[in-house]
Amino acid sequence: MADQPHHPVLLEEVVEAMNIREDGYYLDATAGRGGHVAAILEKLGADGRILALDRDPQAVAAVTKRFTSDSRVQVRQANFSSLSDVLQPGECFSGILFDFGVSSPQLDDASRGFSFMQDGPLDMRMNPADHPSAAEWLATAEHHEIRDVLRRYGEEKHAHRIAWAIVDARADDALETTAQLVALIKKVVSARPQDKHPATRSFQAIRIRINKELEEIAAVLPIALDALCVGGRLLAISFHSLEDRIVKRFLRDQARGDDLPKEIPIRDADRNPRLRLVGKPVRASVAEIDENPRARSAIMRVAERLPQSREVA
């Protein structure tokens, strides 16, 4: 099930916003199946290079296979928060892309446990070598931890009751499959036909917790900024407000520069901003959403690294 397609979102918009130099060195920090990598490669010359990262070994295998004959592509399995470990001293990127969240192959493969639509092991790990899996976590997490995760990462109104249902159920039988969890949520949450599937929010929340998705984003943004060459672009595509809020705040703070008291009379440039925001947030066109409904919730923010008027010691 490793080679199902993934429709890369905002493909043309990514290529345009990246402002690609033929001889540039680019990072796709969430390579997936390599859709964005392929589009960036089309604009690169023989001296251009791209580093494709993913934490998922299946994605890494698929991208390695796809670009095996292109020496401009280097593929690495890593969490993007460990970016500093993969960058050689003195190197910087001309552009960095993040396309957060899960890929279609991850969602569509029942054995990965991401989907409430298909029965499979309750796993949800992007990298199956990481622990805990969803089943391992749900077996031991306390009621309040489960409740807080469902509330915070899923904005689930019934978090309290779902968490009790999980704690009660596991006293009798281990929760090992997605179908077990779905059945349990359905008992607690009644949904009208026009509503989202009642397990949508809980599955999103548990997946975010298992993969520490928000911690990864918060950790990587300052590292990515340091790894950008002056004039290099940072592109971040988010799929829900929790991701986008982290990106938006980070870019805003870096574009504002040093947080000095308002009464200090200095020009904006003297606040030493590290980024310039490029354009407005970008959303998918109606045509793209028609073709790929997943693009509906995508929002891309773009910023450019500025030269430093003074470097922080």
Ligand SMILES: C[S@@+](CC[C@H](N)C(=O)[O-])C[C@H]1O[C@@H](n2cnc3c(N)ncnc32)[C@H](O)[C@@H]1O
């Ligand atoms: C939405 S998909 C990217 C799809 C890709 N742009 C394409 O065109 O095929 C997100 C990918 O990011 C990976 N990913 C998510 N969080 C990651 C992290 N912290 N470090 C590295 N890869 C991550 C996932 O494993 C998944 O393959």
